[in-house]
Amino acid sequence: MTGLPNIKSLTLAQLTQTLKDWGVEGYRFDQVFRWLYQKDAASFEEMSNLSKSLRAKLAEHFVIERMTVTTVRQSEDGTRKFLFQLSDKESIESVLIPNEERQTLCISTQVGCAMACSFCLTGTLGLTRNLSHYEIVEQVMAVQRAVAPDSRITNVVYMGMGEPLHNFDNVVESVRLLIDEQALNLSKNKVTVSTSGLVPQMLKFGELLDVKLAVSLTGTTDEMRDVLIPVNRKYDLKALMQACRDYPMKRRNRITFEYTLLKGVNDSIEDAKRLIKLLEGIPSKVNLIPFNEYPGSPYQRCEDATMFRFQKYLLDRHIQANIRTSRGRDILGACGQLKAEMERKRPPKGRAAETIPASM
Ligand code: SAH
Ligand code: SF4
Numbered sequence: 001m002t003g004l005p006n007i008k009s010l011t012l013a014q015l016t017q018t019l020k021d022w023g024v025e026g027y028r029f030d031q032v033f034r035w036l037y038q039k040d041a042a043s044f045e046e047m048s049n050l051s052k053s054l055r056a057k058l059a060e061h062f063v064i065e066r067m068t069v070t071t072v073r074q075s076e077d078g079t080r081k082f083l084f085q086l087s088d089k090e091s092i093e094s095v096l097i098p099n100e101e102r103q104t105l106c107i108s109t110q111v112g113c114a115m116a117c118s119f120c121l122t123g124t125l126g127l128t129r130n131l132s133h134y135e136i137v138e139q140v141m142a143v144q145r146a147v148a149p150d151s152r153i154t155n156v157v158y159m160g161m162g163e164p165l166h167n168f169d170n171v172v173e174s175v176r177l178l179i180d181e182q183a184l185n186l187s188k189n190k191v192t193v194s195t196s197g198l199v200p201q202m203l204k205f206g207e208l209l210d211v212k213l214a215v216s217l218t219g220t221t222d223e224m225r226d227v228l229i230p231v232n233r234k235y236d237l238k239a240l241m242q243a244c245r246d247y248p249m250k251r252r253n254r255i256t257f258e259y260t261l262l263k264g265v266n267d268s269i270e271d272a273k274r275l276i277k278l279l280e281g282i283p284s285k286v287n288l289i290p291f292n293e294y295p296g297s298p299y300q301r302c303e304d305a306t307m308f309r310f311q312k313y314l315l316d317r318h319i320q321a322n323i324r325t326s327r328g329r330d331i332l333g334a335c336g337q338l339k340a341e342m343e344r345k346r347p348p349k350g351r352a353a354e355t356i357p358a359s360m
Pocket of ligand 1: 119120121158159160161162163164194195196215216218258259260289290291292293
């Protein structure tokens with residue numbers, strides 16, 4: 001251990017400022033970013049188009065850290081789960097979900113989650129800590145490294161462990177790095193950030209970045225949503241749907257609403273009717289997610305027939321509704337319920353309404 005800081009723990013703005021302070025010519029900045037993020041350099045040595053003196057100076061001040069995958073688990077349907085151990089021995093997971101056209105990586109933003117949604121395994125763990133922007137971006141880089149040269153990650157969804165907008169600054173910086181032309185250079189419409197409904201952060205996020213937004217709705221009345229997604233007690237359906245209406249759309253043209261179907265809880269035609277009413281005036285599509293049961297889960301997956309009836313009701317009324325099959329079920333790898341096999345170190349924390357700081 002050298003004790004030098006990891007260069008990738010700097011934001012793009014900080015790294016730019018450092019190079020400026022050193023008197024490095026402007027065009028070199030992009031070269032450094034590209035080596036770090038596009039060429040995934042393991043050392044400053046290999047940055048062959050930089051001068052020897054700049055390489056030496058970088059090495060005097062920084063190291064290039066890389067996160068390594070500790071375990072890979074392959075599911076029968078082609079989904080692969082990648083487990084990482086962080087420097088403080090905490091662990092996180094990412095899931096790679098392939099289909100014909102895409103390789104979608106589902107990434108985590110926190111160790112655990114404070115939102116305490118009653119149907120989510122991650123929610124039972126409470127929040128241990130936020131991930132840094134480096135730990136978020138490095139999931140993409142490390143999985144890319146592990147699957148190269150056979151495949152390339154094309155899409156990234158922030159739907160793993162944690163509530164992205166509860167780790168706002170690090171998530172914003174990570175998205176910047178994913179879409180920056182000089183960094184990972186993913187297209188803006190290939191990156192989706194999902195939220196359980198942190199209204200003020202959602203609007204702020206929309207002003208800063210125009211990647212895609214997904215909102216986990218799952219309940220169609222406040223009574224129901226207060227229990228399922230307790231952050232609803234702070235930002236109720238009226239506030240959430242208004243925020244969706246006010247969301248700056250630019251090029252992202254619609255919001256995806258995720259709706260996890262829970263048997264006998266939110267799977268009736270009455271729910272479908274209320275859902276349609278809620279979506280009025282919002283350019284949207286709905287992703288219906290069959291509930292992924294886990295040992296001790298307090299809810300059940302609804303019957304396939306109920307799910308298709310729900311979907312048909314929406315489709316017949318011109319609401320685009322896809323059923324998002326829970327891929328990777330045999331490795332408990334479906335998005336939103338990662339860290340399944342982590343030893344439950346802490347008792348679940350209280351309801352989100354009490355655990356979320358008043359400033360949120
Ligand atoms: N925290 C963010 C993103 C991660 S959760 C959010 O809540 O939006 C990603 C999705 O998985 C959410 O829509 C969530 O409702 C869903 N989910 C959580 N647990 C699930 C389970 N056991 N089965 C199916 N979907 C689940
Ligand atoms: Fe957190 Fe999302 Fe799970 Fe809710 S559904 S507890 S916000 S990870």
